[in-house]
Amino acid sequence: MIRQIIFHGDYFIDFYQSLDAKVKTKIQYVLELIKQVERVPVKFLAPMSGYEGLYEVRVEYQSNIYRIFCCFDEGRLVVLFNGFQKKTQKTPKEELEKAMRLKNEYFKLKGK
Template sequence: MPRSKVGNAYPTLSAKPAQKTAWVLQLIEELDVIPSQYFKKLVNTDDIWEIRIQLGGNIFRILGFLDGEYLVILNHAFQKKTQKTPLNEIKIAENRKRDYFSRKQVT
């Protein structure tokens, strides 16, 4: 399964959400088969993946994409307030994906 590149992706979260986020990212990095409650491909998108983090009544999402076979680039995070992932959040992730690959071609 894809491997994550974890940087300082969640510096503004309080302790418990940051701890749960780190735990879910570790699952993604270590497991060969990741349960869809934590990681799934979003349908009708430009190959955008959603990392799902639930803590009490709070639901956090981190959107990203694959670069090659193993690398997951996490490029957009938000607190989810509806059942469906908001289209504007998906569009932000898709735009950042396009920007990432266009910059990568230049180097």
């Protein structure tokens, strides 16, 4: 295993539990890929420009698009934050702001 995935709070879990079984399977596939592949294709994991240190896990299932925000900690640890179903071209600003807030909270708590 190249990377380990952890969750900050219940944000990802709550999102995940609300999904259809087939979507969950696809998300599990993408998360396994992130854990095991050295260079994850940008199709599945991409940095968010303008939001330092924030990445999005990209999952497409049928014609639906799902995003899960995350960051790296110590290079090999992926910390998952909030997730949502994307319904427009642009990523909702409130989801990005929530992800940045969670990222800052994670590192602040870790520093204690």
